[in-house]
Amino acid sequence: MAVKVPLKSLLPVLIAIRCLQSLLMRTFFQADEFWQSLEPAHYMAFGYGELTWEWKFGLRSYAFPLIFQIGYTLVKYVAVLGCVVIQTAVDWFVLFVSTVIPNSDLGWQMVKEMRSFPLEIKEFIEYHGVIYVPKLIMGLLAAIGEYYTILLADKLYKLAMDKTGENTKDDKEHARVVNLTLIFTISNFFNCFFITRTFINSFEMIMTSVALYYWDWTSGKNIQNADFMKSLIIGTFTSLQRPTNAFIWIILGSFMIFNLVKSGSWITLIMLFRKVILATGLSTILNICCDYYFYGYITIPVLKFIKFNCTTPLSEFYGVAPWHFHLVQSLPIVSGYLLPLLLHSILCPLTTKRFVSSFVNPFHQFKTIIIINIALYSMIPHKEFRFIYPLQPFIVLLSVFDAVWVWKKLESKVVNLRQAWLKNSVYRILWILPAISMVISLILSTFHEAGSVSVIDYLHSLKRIDSLGFIMPCHSTPWQSHLHRNDIKDLWAITCDPPLHLLNDPDAHLKLPYYMDESDYLYDDIPKFIHEHFPPLTWKGHKRTSKRYSHEWPEYLVVFEHMDYTFMQEFLADSVYVESRRFFNTLSHWDNRRSGDIIVYHKIL
Numbered sequence: 001m002a003v004k005v006p007l008k009s010l011l012p013v014l015i016a017i018r019c020l021q022s023l024l025m026r027t028f029f030q031a032d033e034f035w036q037s038l039e040p041a042h043y044m045a046f047g048y049g050e051l052t053w054e055w056k057f058g059l060r061s062y063a064f065p066l067i068f069q070i071g072y073t074l075v076k077y078v079a080v081l082g083c084v085v086i087q088t089a090v091d092w093f094v095l096f097v098s099t100v101i102p103n104s105d106l107g108w109q110m111v112k113e114m115r116s117f118p119l120e121i122k123e124f125i126e127y128h129g130v131i132y133v134p135k136l137i138m139g140l141l142a143a144i145g146e147y148y149t150i151l152l153a154d155k156l157y158k159l160a161m162d163k164t165g166e167n168t169k170d171d172k173e174h175a176r177v178v179n180l181t182l183i184f185t186i187s188n189f190f191n192c193f194f195i196t197r198t199f200i201n202s203f204e205m206i207m208t209s210v211a212l213y214y215w216d217w218t219s220g221k222n223i224q225n226a227d228f229m230k231s232l233i234i235g236t237f238t239s240l241q242r243p244t245n246a247f248i249w250i251i252l253g254s255f256m257i258f259n260l261v262k263s264g265s266w267i268t269l270i271m272l273f274r275k276v277i278l279a280t281g282l283s284t285i286l287n288i289c290c291d292y293y294f295y296g297y298i299t300i301p302v303l304k305f306i307k308f309n310c311t312t313p314l315s316e317f318y319g320v321a322p323w324h325f326h327l328v329q330s331l332p333i334v335s336g337y338l339l340p341l342l343l344h345s346i347l348c349p350l351t352t353k354r355f356v357s358s359f360v361n362p363f364h365q366f367k368t369i370i371i372i373n374i375a376l377y378s379m380i381p382h383k384e385f386r387f388i389y390p391l392q393p394f395i396v397l398l399s400v401f402d403a404v405w406v407w408k409k410l411e412s413k414v415v416n417l418r419q420a421w422l423k424n425s426v427y428r429i430l431w432i433l434p435a436i437s438m439v440i441s442l443i444l445s446t447f448h449e450a451g452s453v454s455v456i457d458y459l460h461s462l463k464r465i466d467s468l469g470f471i472m473p474c475h476s477t478p479w480q481s482h483l484h485r486n487d488i489k490d491l492w493a494i495t496c497d498p499p500l501h502l503l504n505d506p507d508a509h510l511k512l513p514y515y516m517d518e519s520d521y522l523y524d525d526i527p528k529f530i531h532e533h534f535p536p537l538t539w540k541g542h543k544r545t546s547k548r549y550s551h552e553w554p555e556y557l558v559v560f561e562h563m564d565y566t567f568m569q570e571f572l573a574d575s576v577y578v579e580s581r582r583f584f585n586t587l588s589h590w591d592n593r594r595s596g597d598i599i600v601y602h603k604i605l
Contacts, residue, residue, distance in 0.1 A: 019139030075129030145206030451585030561596025
């Protein structure tokens, strides 16, 4: 008999698993993991760093980065406290030496060495806090999101499954639902790889999972419940972070409105509208407060976000994918080994319980949400895997109940020992899939593109850097959220800002294909770009000329192996630069500009 894991004991287990996973994360996936969350938080907490054009333009809401700023601020205070404690200890030791052993050379030598301890301790605590506190925050948030997904599975079983009255069989099936949800969410490849990364999409999925648990799955019977108000507030607040999240809640709300109208529950319908208006108002006020804190003026970034992505073609600047991208790439990657179960669930009823209407059936709603969301996302030109990540709770839960349904059918067909042996053999083999999924995600989380992070950690460790430059595709590494140094006089990287001057241009769609940013110019003709934007370089340094250049040759220069092989290795051969360090980054990469190792050159003067 399957034994159900106690729900109350799951949260600590999930926290431990996801925090450990987050601490083991050593790789770079996409720039937004750092530049749209940690970098603005670091900028606000420590007063230095670089903001991308989205933050200067007011396109992003600060609610999500604010969580990390709170963590950073706590780190600052702990570092100061540590400094004070160590300074006090040093002062007491100085007093001891001066009064008890004033003639001891060893004692005064120790005093001399210890005077630097307070600052070193402060820097140590602050730097490691900056690196690891966001990881722990995401580990905690991820565990909460998955915990609520498991709670929702438990809730749906009690609501939607047709119980026979045979307690033993019902308990066994109930346990299977909870246990499978735990296994499917923990071992899902994209969850393991993505959920603890500091993307707004991870936050969006987590908040969606919590809101779904509090949703009224009776289609209007319990909307007066306080839990339903929680769901509305969380759902609308999440939609203010990512407007596309509203696709989920509009569909769920439409199902509820349809059923209330069909049943003639007009008073309940009016109550629903009142609650929606109140929840939207509260979440909007909360979001405005967060953004006012960051921008210094009242703004609603979601409106600029919609304008930029829906009323102009400028979002296409970051790439256009074919209409079937989410069907043939995103959905298989986000679903992982659950994809066969998910596809089967679309055609499978999943429950024998008779609902008043098929529109009341939560599984019917889940399927509709996935289908419509995939269709809507497919209409958006710019596509990425992570955009459909908020559908993960629906994917997991449909897969769970489909697995239970299929298993029930298989059990009903077992009539002899040979069939039972085959069934159990298949069952054991299927357990291999979650293990393989977790191993692959662990490799990608610690190996592939690790150099993009390692190089910044190395640069932080150097005692003195006057200038530092990155000649590589823009935002290929974290910035001050990992470098954490405000003592570098000249710190720069190649940029890739979009053509914001075309925002209100009626001919933007015609001009956009011909726009080139700094990164485009660099890789279009590397020798030409270097010649035009950098002073001449010789073995003695760079020649002084009257011409002003956009960049100066830095003390430390960072490039990808592709750039090194294509141009830099030969160009720097007889110069003042020598290769200082090399970090493994990738065996292969979809963007060949980022292929190979990351190389650090040091200018020897």
